[in-house]
Amino acid sequence: MVEQVNSFAIKTKNVSVHYGNKMAIDDVTINFTKNDVTSLIGPSGCGKSTFLRCLNRMNDVIDSCKVQGEFLLNGVTDIYGDSIQVETLREKIGMVFQKPNPFPKSIFENVAYGPKIHGLASTQSELNDIVMESLNRAGLYDEVKDRMDDIATGLSGGQQQRLCIARAIAIRPEIILMDEPCSALDPIATARIEELINELRENYTIIIVTHSMSQASRISQRTAFFHLGKLIEHGDTSKIFTKPDKEQTNDYITGRFG
Amino acid sequence: MENTHTDKNFEQKLKQLQDDLIKMSEIVEKQIEIAVNVIKTKDSQDAQLTQNLDEQVDVAERDVRDLSFEIMTLHRPVASDLRLVFTALKVSKELERMGDHSRNLAKRAISISSSFDDELIEQMYSLGKNVQSMVNQVLDSFFKKDELKAKTSWNQDAEIDKEYKSLLKNLIERMHNKETSVVDEGTKPILIAKSLERIGDHATNIAEEVIFNITGHYIDLKKSDFE
Numbered sequence: 001m002v003e004q005v006n007s008f009a010i011k012t013k014n015v016s017v018h019y020g021n022k023m024a025i026d027d028v029t030i031n032f033t034k035n036d037v038t039s040l041i042g043p044s045g046c047g048k049s050t051f052l053r054c055l056n057r058m059n060d061v062i063d064s065c066k067v068q069g070e071f072l073l074n075g076v077t078d079i080y081g082d083s084i085q086v087e088t089l090r091e092k093i094g095m096v097f098q099k100p101n102p103f104p105k106s107i108f109e110n111v112a113y114g115p116k117i118h119g120l121a122s123t124q125s126e127l128n129d130i131v132m133e134s135l136n137r138a139g140l141y142d143e144v145k146d147r148m149d150d151i152a153t154g155l156s157g158g159q160q161q162r163l164c165i166a167r168a169i170a171i172r173p174e175i176i177l178m179d180e181p182c183s184a185l186d187p188i189a190t191a192r193i194e195e196l197i198n199e200l201r202e203n204y205t206i207i208i209v210t211h212s213m214s215q216a217s218r219i220s221q222r223t224a225f226f227h228l229g230k231l232i233e234h235g236d237t238s239k240i241f242t243k244p245d246k247e248q249t250n251d252y253i254t255g256r257f258g
Numbered sequence: 259m260e261n262t263h264t265d266k267n268f269e270q271k272l273k274q275l276q277d278d279l280i281k282m283s284e285i286v287e288k289q290i291e292i293a294v295n296v297i298k299t300k301d302s303q304d305a306q307l308t309q310n311l312d313e314q315v316d317v318a319e320r321d322v323r324d325l326s327f328e329i330m331t332l333h334r335p336v337a338s339d340l341r342l343v344f345t346a347l348k349v350s351k352e353l354e355r356m357g358d359h360s361r362n363l364a365k366r367a368i369s370i371s372s373s374f375d376d377e378l379i380e381q382m383y384s385l386g387k388n389v390q391s392m393v394n395q396v397l398d399s400f401f402k403k404d405e406l407k408a409k410t411s412w413n414q415d416a417e418i419d420k421e422y423k424s425l426l427k428n429l430i431e432r433m434h435n436k437e438t439s440v441v442d443e444g445t446k447p448i449l450i451a452k453s454l455e456r457i458g459d460h461a462t463n464i465a466e467e468v469i470f471n472i473t474g475h476y477i478d479l480k481k482s483d484f485e
């Protein structure tokens with residue numbers, strides 16, 4: 001099969017990450033196909049979050065963190081190169097964290113903040129539209145439309161997480177990174193987010209770290225298994241969960257640890 | 259399996275599932291062996307024994323089914339564990355059918371008159387012995403996870419089909435020649451031969467499941483089930 005440059009949202013090659021002298025990611029090469037959900041799985045401390053944070057340069061703020069390797073956005077733009085500003089990069093590659101972290105402001109302001117600072121709206125009515133559309137896409141609009149001025153921290157955990165997703169969507173990213181977005185949520189709120197991820201896939205490429213293997217199998221088309229900083233196996237989720245190539249992968253996903 | 263589950267309860271159930279299948283296989287192997295011998299001995303006690311064993315086989319199949327269901331519900335198996343449960347369900351179904359065929363053929367074999375042609379009896383017995391050896395091979399390949407052996411036994415089915423066809427031809431020729439001892443038995447010898455051939459088909463199906471269990475893929479070459 002001939003790989004088209006454009007079929008990958010992000011391509012990475014020979015990525016290694018150190019915290020001081022300690023290696024956290026060891027020579028990882030992986031490409032993320034557009035409009036797929038890719039799950040990063042593996043035992044705690046294997047480097048999933050570290051790797052995810054490299055993709056939109058969230059590791060830049062950690063002094064001891066040294067990132068090596070190639071990172072290409074849409075097959076051409078060097079993520080760590082001079083041709084793109086970090087702010088522009090984070091517009092294209094949004095992020096949702098483990099703990100919902102809305103600003104202590106109104107629901108409206110939480111979503112409107114990004115588009116405002118990125119200059120995505122030139123009038124108030126355009127801004128209103130972006131906020132409404134983002135909340136809609138995040139499946140939250142109907143629940144909050146009558147209380148847009150209420151403080152966001154008063155929402156339930158699941159609603160807060162969907163608000164964070166709306167906030168990420170509002171700046172029109174191409175890619176959304178999620179780091180264990182459901183780990184603080186109950187099963188119903190989790191199911192709601194999973195459904196949302198599946199819907200978002202139409203318009204975005206999603207890379208998600210999850211410690212739940214059943215979640216990975218439910219929501220992702222591709223799964224990557226990390227162990228001790230190495231990428232052990234990456235492939236179609238259905239293959240990984242029926243007949244992985246590597247014994248190590250099989251052991252991990254069937255619960256044969258260590 | 260080298261590594262064990264962190265979840266001991268799950269581990270224990272998977273082991274139980276394998277043990278149940280081994281037990282079931284042993285009963286069916288014995289059933290086939292006895293049924294094939296009955297072709298020659300016409301021992302009615304042995305024929306009754308295949309009937310009794312069949313009841314045990316039905317119970318064993320139910321056990322495998324219930325345990326598989328429990329494992330799927332409570333432990334959500336994936337990868338090699340999922341393939342094992344899937345294979346167990348399908349293999350147990352094939353074994354159960356093999357059991358039925360051996361019971362039926364034994365019942366028919368004792369009703370065949372002693373004046374029936376010895377050469378035909380020998381031919382049926384030889385077909386039976388080959389089927390029996392194929393079944394032993396394929397079950398062995400399952401428990402030893404031996405892909406090559408599974409493929410070898412899968413290929414054996416062609417030989418069995420050939421032997422079955424030549425036996426049928428022989429039977430029909432003799433009916434044409436109006437050999438009374440053959441004509442008098444009507445369809446019985448044909449049905450016995452057919453049961454043996456069907457056991458071979460079920461063994462082939464098991465070989466396919468074994469190959470799936472090991473490789474995650476079904477064998478490509480498909481043969482007609484109804485020859």
Ligand SMILES: Nc1ncnc2c1ncn2[C@@H]1O[C@H](COP(=O)(O)OP(=O)(O)O)[C@@H](O)[C@H]1O
Pocket residue numbers: 019024042043044045046047048049050051062064
């Ligand atoms: N800010 C940091 N400073 C130093 N070491 C870190 C830092 N963040 C993570 N690590 C180390 O890097 C390794 C990978 O961590 P992480 O990427 O968080 O793994 P995961 O997300 O798979 O649980 C771990 O050994 C962890 O202790």
Ligand SMILES: [Mg+2]
Pocket residue numbers: 048049050209
């Ligand atoms: Mg993490």
